[in-house]
Amino acid sequence: MGEEAPEFRVDRITLGSKDCQENAIVVGDKTYVIGRTDDDSKSSFGIKILDKLTQTWIVPTVLGAQPPSKSHSAILINEEKILVVEKGVSLNDSIWFLEIDTPFVKQQRKIKGSEVVSWSKGVLGVAQKPVVISGPSGVGKGTLIAKLMKEYPSKFGFSVSHTTRSPRVKEIDGVHYHFAGRSKMEQDISEGEFLEFAHVHGNLYGTSIEAVESVTDEGKRCILDIDVQGARSVRASSLEAIFIFVCPPSFEELEKRLRARGTETEEQIQKRLRNARAELDQSNSPGLFDHLLVNDNLEACYENLKKLLSLDDDHKDSDGCFIEDGKATACYSIMSKTESEVFLQSETGEVVKAAANLLAVDLSSLTGGAPGRTRGLKIHSINSIDNCLKGIR
Ligand SMILES: Nc1ncnc2c1ncn2[C@@H]1O[C@H](COP(=O)(O)OP(=O)(O)OP(=O)(O)O)[C@@H](O)[C@H]1O
Ligand SMILES: Nc1nc2c(ncn2[C@@H]2O[C@H](COP(=O)(O)O)[C@@H](O)[C@H]2O)c(=O)[nH]1
Numbered sequence: 001m002g003e004e005a006p007e008f009r010v011d012r013i014t015l016g017s018k019d020c021q022e023n024a025i026v027v028g029d030k031t032y033v034i035g036r037t038d039d040d041s042k043s044s045f046g047i048k049i050l051d052k053l054t055q056t057w058i059v060p061t062v063l064g065a066q067p068p069s070k071s072h073s074a075i076l077i078n079e080e081k082i083l084v085v086e087k088g089v090s091l092n093d094s095i096w097f098l099e100i101d102t103p104f105v106k107q108q109r110k111i112k113g114s115e116v117v118s119w120s121k122g123v124l125g126v127a128q129k130p131v132v133i134s135g136p137s138g139v140g141k142g143t144l145i146a147k148l149m150k151e152y153p154s155k156f157g158f159s160v161s162h163t164t165r166s167p168r169v170k171e172i173d174g175v176h177y178h179f180a181g182r183s184k185m186e187q188d189i190s191e192g193e194f195l196e197f198a199h200v201h202g203n204l205y206g207t208s209i210e211a212v213e214s215v216t217d218e219g220k221r222c223i224l225d226i227d228v229q230g231a232r233s234v235r236a237s238s239l240e241a242i243f244i245f246v247c248p249p250s251f252e253e254l255e256k257r258l259r260a261r262g263t264e265t266e267e268q269i270q271k272r273l274r275n276a277r278a279e280l281d282q283s284n285s286p287g288l289f290d291h292l293l294v295n296d297n298l299e300a301c302y303e304n305l306k307k308l309l310s311l312d313d314d315h316k317d318s319d320g321c322f323i324e325d326g327k328a329t330a331c332y333s334i335m336s337k338t339e340s341e342v343f344l345q346s347e348t349g350e351v352v353k354a355a356a357n358l359l360a361v362d363l364s365s366l367t368g369g370a371p372g373r374t375r376g377l378k379i380h381s382i383n384s385i386d387n388c389l390k391g392i393r
Contacts, residue, residue: 030051034082060117064121068089097121116192130216130224130239139295145223205230228282346358
């Protein structure tokens with residue numbers, strides 16, 4: 001729905017040089033105005049979109065935690081994202097992205113049937129790809145994951161799913177699952193809080209964005225234990241992951257394990273076995289799973305899982321980001337942009353004389369992550385003003 005252009009205060013946005021200042025970002029037929037709205041108690045970011053074709057203002061649904069709403073500078077980095085650098089906060093907290101047309105935003109726009117944008121915090125460094133483990137109920141996914149977490153407690157973290165099913169004896173809320181009411185879970189899904197969800201064996205299961213992000217924020221590699229429908233949804237999402245399907249040595253052995261576990265009624269076992277056939281059929285879907293593991297002998301299967309995860313090579317994926325001491329606490333604003341980098345200048349620095357006050361954000365390193373965070377930020381100091389000017393020319 002369009003509306004009259006609102007009263008709207010906007011910080012000045014620097015594009016290219018100090019002589020070329022704009023207070024809005026133009027993307028095709030739309031102009032994104034990123035401003036600060038003040039009410040009596042607090043100030044917050046406001047986003048308005050001017051549709052040039054209809055000359056109407058659109059107020060989009062804004063997803064994600066928003067920046068701390070001090071003053072900011074902003075620049076379009078591609079058709080999907082606007083880089084927003086908050087002033088007056090340390091570098092670690094200052095880099096944000098307003099997602100305007102990422103796959104996540106497109107998906108949310110479809111679900112809501114209206115305009116959506118999403119805040120995404122820039123997180124320094126590259127995280128290792130999450131690992132999605134799927135397979136029929138009773139095949140041993142949970143057993144394999146438990147072994148991995150026990151052997152490598154500081155390397156891996158479990159994505160705690162939400163489910164509407166009742167807890168089993170010994171299952172702890174918040175550890176094995178977040179046990180949730182259906183209406184609350186459905187509401188949270190509709191508000192875009194879930195990376196994926198599926199109806200599995202008669203209950204609703206889902207992975208919240210927070211479940212994955214909280215593991216990654218701890219510097220750990222996230223493990224997801226989800227069904228094949230969920231794996232498909234994650235494959236289609238912006239989360240880059242490794243997908244592993246665990247097969248039983250035979251259907252008879254699967255049934256034996258499921259019965260021996262003793263956690264389901266006969267009716268539920270029958271339902272799970274029926275679904276298992278369908279899941280096994282889908283394990284060969286082109287492009288869905290990267291690896292198939294047969295869980296016959298548990299120890300042998302576990303060793304194969306470790307090989308797949310290249311545990312010996314963990315250190316190779318280190319982020320390689322570089323922030324000098326002191327830079328992390330200084331405040332920066334956007335100075336200019338090239339194809340591959342955005343240059344930031346220290347708010348206190350005299351740019352020409354103090355080249356060390358310049359930083360470059362490497363745009364090619366942005367790998368995304370689950371919505372809410374943009375990972376892979378690499379920032380380095382510009383050691384000479386000439387390097388910076390070369391980039392701009
Ligand atoms: N290789 C194996 N050989 C024999 N038993 C196994 C093996 N792997 C796991 N099990 C047993 O099979 C049962 C089911 O395993 P588990 O609960 O890990 O399956 P799951 O795939 O996580 O099931 P669900 O999807 O229902 O959560 C457990 O009792 C476990 O001890
Ligand atoms: N799509 C999703 N599937 C999930 C999730 N969490 C668990 N699961 C899958 O459900 C079945 C049954 O699990 P159980 O604990 O009731 O035995 C199993 O295949 C899990 O992989 C989720 O968040 N999303």
